[in-house]
Amino acid sequence: MTPIDATLTLAQDAAPHAFGTLTLADALILMSFWKPILVLLPFVGWGWLISTIYDKHAHRFHLGRKQWNMVHLIAGLLAVVVFFAIPMKGEIAFWIALLAMMGVLLVDLIVFPMVANRDDRVPEAHRLRFDLSAMQEARAAKAAAKQAGKAELILTGPGKRKLEVPDTETPEFETRVLAESLYIKGREARASLVEVLPSGKPDGTYGVVYLVDGVRQAGDAFPGPQALSIMDVWKSAAGLDVADRRRKMLADVSVEYAGAKKTVRVLSQGTQGVMRLTLTFDPAESVRRAVDDLGLLDPQIEAVKRIAADGTGVVLASGQTRGGRTTTLYALTRLHDAYTSNVQTLELEIQDAIEGSKQNVFDPQNTEAEFSKTIRSILRRDPDVVAVAEVPDQQTAVEICKADHTRTRIYVSLRQSSALSTLQGWTKAVGDPDLATAGLRGVLAQRLIRRLCANCRVPYQPTPDMLKQLGLPADKVKQLFKKGGQVLIKNKPELCPVCNGGGYIGQEGLFEVYEITDAIRDMIRGGRWNDVKAEFRKSGLPSINQVALRKAVDGVTSVEEIARISQEGAAKAGAGA
């Protein structure tokens, strides 16, 4: 300590003798006026972060606010205890005590975001980040870009070719910003895909449609010529022939936006002079789910694994268009080890790579090729597992039935909505009940249902009438849930930050899974479909409707959502008939 410091601190304190046995130097260290401030400052900062940011975060996402406040309180007390537990002997001891105290507070500050960020209830966009200044800067830059209509996306197509941003003040630049808005709005809405297609109005306008959790939401509308230029931006980014407005073409574009890199599959196709563009977000990730995460109930997962372990014969797996068919087909195929066995697929478009397998693509635009001949040549090579994504004609179905069912397992994906209709459809497609049932080992059918947002769903007590109508036991079911969309923060309703007010977030499958026994094969051959139904019931495995109700009781979905998908199913069945 310099003499000047000593004088200053002495002047602050008029009675140095009060410290008794302490030396004058000790007293000076303790009495420095800035030291208590130094001790208080970390507490103020820590307290501010906890009360303004952490507590609100815990409240918003239901992260056990009370428990967390208890943790912070204990951490604060511990910091005080640590500070005073270190004996105050000399200058160095003070600094050690201060550091130890700050260390305790810092650990508390780090632990909360670490735990909270791993919590599924907190969406990625709302994760806590330490770098507050960078976060603010990014937010400011984004707002400024929005105001100025700046190009925000970096679009990289095949061959790492970046799409140049046109000069500002040009019409091309305006088109680019509009093309980017499809992506930005789609991401904000959590869409799985965006479509630009003719609106069907006589004025020749095009509309934008976002598919969010399987539900179509209308977006902006554009005059025809403008819509075509917007589509051309994406086609150029993907390296597709802009002049070709007819042929079906697709390619992937890597999109960098707000620090995140994602894949968009650009598909363009035209019929009768009108073009249609589809942007699929994260095509691979969107179909990548393990069998355990598809939405199957536990006994159904066991049944699927039993069917897979059997390893031979034909297994039918059905769903509706965009109803999770590909996800399920891939999940089933992945149950087999593609390194020790020969696993192949035949698809119209490879959505995701199945490691170790050979994925064959059938190009319908190639007039020389025939689906049935392609599948026949694959089956001739003695594969262990084949996944067939489509059955376009009877010949294909017949080829599948004629395969060696003692050696090969074939998964066949069909467009149906129940296990029974899948079996009926398959028998009809093959055209010969004996042939159709010969190798049949199992059947799966699925529908997709939207999941309630767990952050804002609203519990309610169903009336006895309602339970009776649903066929649920009134003595067991005390509560159900409906969609919310809002949360109360400090007694004020706010749009739910997790689902953006939609009330639903994500989808999962409702399944029917049945093993095909000799008895069922006989019933199918005899066309005794009511017996097949009864046999399904006897298996103890639930129907899609039973699974749906189970999920309503568990709070995964709502009764309204179940009604919506059954109406949709009825409408589709009606249209198909």
Ligand SMILES: [Zn+2]
């Ligand atoms: Zn919500």
